[in-house]
Amino acid sequence: MSEKGLMISVSGPSGVGKGTIIEEIRRMFPECKHSISVTTRPPRGEEQDGVEYYFRTKDEFEKLVKEGEIIEYDMYVDNYYGTPATPLIEKSNRGDDVLLDITIAGSLALKRKFPQAVTIFILPPSFEKLEERLKGRGTESLELVQKRLEKAREEVLSAEKFDYVVVNDDLQTAVDNIVAIMKAEKCRYDRLSGIEKTL
Amino acid sequence: MSEKGLMISVSGPSGVGKGTIIEEIRRMFPECKHSISVTTRPPRGEEQDGVEYYFRTKDEFEKLVKEGEIIEYDMYVDNYYGTPATPLIEKSNRGDDVLLDITIAGSLALKRKFPQAVTIFILPPSFEKLEERLKGRGTESLELVQKRLEKAREEVLSAEKFDYVVVNDDLQTAVDNIVAIMKAEKCRYDRLSGIEKTL
Numbered sequence: 218m219s220e221k222g223l224m225i226s227v228s229g230p231s232g233v234g235k236g237t238i239i240e241e242i243r244r245m246f247p248e249c250k251h252s253i254s255v256t257t258r259p260p261r262g263e264e265q266d267g268v269e270y271y272f273r274t275k276d277e278f279e280k281l282v283k284e285g286e287i288i289e290y291d292m293y294v295d296n297y298y299g300t301p302a303t304p305l306i307e308k309s310n311r312g313d314d315v316l317l318d319i320t321i322a323g324s325l326a327l328k329r330k331f332p333q334a335v336t337i338f339i340l341p342p343s344f345e346k347l348e349e350r351l352k353g354r355g356t357e358s359l360e361l362v363q364k365r366l367e368k369a370r371e372e373v374l375s376a377e378k379f380d381y382v383v384v385n386d387d388l389q390t391a392v393d394n395i396v397a398i399m400k401a402e403k404c405r406y407d408r409l410s411g412i413e414k415t416l
Numbered sequence: 417m418s419e420k421g422l423m424i425s426v427s428g429p430s431g432v433g434k435g436t437i438i439e440e441i442r443r444m445f446p447e448c449k450h451s452i453s454v455t456t457r458p459p460r461g462e463e464q465d466g467v468e469y470y471f472r473t474k475d476e477f478e479k480l481v482k483e484g485e486i487i488e489y490d491m492y493v494d495n496y497y498g499t500p501a502t503p504l505i506e507k508s509n510r511g512d513d514v515l516l517d518i519t520i521a522g523s524l525a526l527k528r529k530f531p532q533a534v535t536i537f538i539l540p541p542s543f544e545k546l547e548e549r550l551k552g553r554g555t556e557s558l559e560l561v562q563k564r565l566e567k568a569r570e571e572v573l574s575a576e577k578f579d580y581v582v583v584n585d586d587l588q589t590a591v592d593n594i595v596a597i598m599k600a601e602k603c604r605y606d607r608l609s610g611i612e613k614t615l
Contacts, residue, residue, distance in 0.1 A: 338605070343615050376612040381603040384611075394603050401600035404580040404593050406537070412583075413575040416542050 222309045223402055224331055226317040226324040229339030230369035232351040234385045239318045241392045250308050250315045258296035288330050289323040321375050335402050337395060338379035342386040421508045422601055423530055425516040425523040428538030429568035431550040433584045438517050440591045449507050449514045457495035487529050488522040501529060520574050534601050536594060537578035541585040
C-alpha cells in the first residue's frame with residue numbers, strides 16, 4: 218500500500234471569496250502543491266516553463282486537447298489556458314496533495330476524469346451577502362454586479378454535482394471545514410485500502 | 417431543507433484505545449448524544465428508564481428484535497443488551513449528532529440499517545504496539561493477551577467494510593481525525609441536498 222496524494226478542487230461563483238480561502242489554505246499547508254496550467258501565451262520576464270506555466274504553442278496545445286491531456290481549458294485574450302492531467306497524476310502518485318483553484322466546469326471535468334478527486338463548492342451565505350461583497354469591491358458598475366449575481370444564481374445550481382459544499386459566511390470556519398475535508402478524505406477506507414494487512 | 421444529525425459509530429479491536437478516544441470526543445462535544453441501550457437486566461440504584469438504559473423484560477426485548485427495532489445485540493451474564501433504532505432516528509431527525517460506542521458487528525449492522533451512518537474503524541499502529549498496550553494493562557494473563565491479539569488479527573480484517581479508518585498511534589491525532597470526519601461529513605452535498613436553493 219502506497220498512499221496517494223489527494224486531488225482537491227475548490228470552485229464557486231464570482232465574489233464568493235474562493236481566492237482568499239485558497240490563499241489561507243496554502244498558507245497553512247505550504248506542502249500542498251499547485252496545479253500548473255498550460256498556456257499558449259508567451260512567457261513574460263523571468264517566467265520559466267514548468268514553474269509559472271507550461272508554455273506551449275497553439276498547435277501543441279490543440280494536440281494536447283485532442284490527446285485528452287487537458288482536463289479543461291478556457292480562452293482568454295486570444296490565448297488558451299488549460300489544466301494538464303499528467304502532472305496531477307504524477308504528483309498524486311508521489312503522495313503529494315494538489316489543490317486546484319479551478320472553474321466550476323473545471324471541477325466537474327476533473328471529477329469525470331479522476332473520480333477519486335475531491336470537489337468542493339463554495340457557497341455564499343445568501344445572495345444578499347454576495348451582492349454586498351460584489352458591491353463592496355467598488356471596482357465594478359452596478360450593472361456588472363447585477364450580471365455577476367444573475368450568473369451566480371445559475372452557477373450555484375451546479376453545487377449538487379460536487380462532493381462537498383462549504384458556506385463562506387466566516388472565512389476561518391470555511392477554511393476549517395476545507396481542512397477537515399482534507400483530513401477526513403485521507404482516512405477514507407477506499408484511500409487506505411489494505412492498510413489493515415500491513416500492521 | 418432541514419439538516420439531520422449524524423449517526424457516527426466508532427469500533428475497533430480490544431486494546432486499541434477506543435474508550436479513551438470516545439471519552440475525549442465527548443469531552444470536546446458535550447452536545448453529541450449517546451445511544452442509550454435496551455437491556456433486560458434490572459435497574460440498579462438510582463438508574464432510570466431512558467437515562468442509563470431502556471429497561472425491558474426478556475419477552476419485550478425479544479419482541480423488539482423480531483420487529484427489527486434492535487440494530488444489534490449481545491448477551492452478557494444472561495442479559496440482553498441491544499441498540500434500539502427509533503431513538504437514533506428521532507435524535508438524528510432533531511438535528512442531534514449521535515456517537516455510538518459499539519462493537520464491530522454493531523457498526524456493520526448500523527450501516528446496513530442506516531446507509532447514511534458514518535462508520536469509523538480504529539486500528540492499532542501495529543500488532544506489536546497492541547500487544548504492548550494489552551500487556552501494559554497488567555490485568556490479564558499472558559494467555560489471555562495472546563487470545564485477544566489473535567482475535568484482533570481477525571477483527572481488523574473487517575476494516576474494509578467501514579467508511580473510515582483511523583490509526584490510534586497518538587491519541588490527539590486520532591481524536592483530531594475523528595473530529596475532522598464529523599466536520600467533513602456535515603459538508604457532504606448528500607447531507608445538504610438542496611441547500612443551494614435556499615440562499
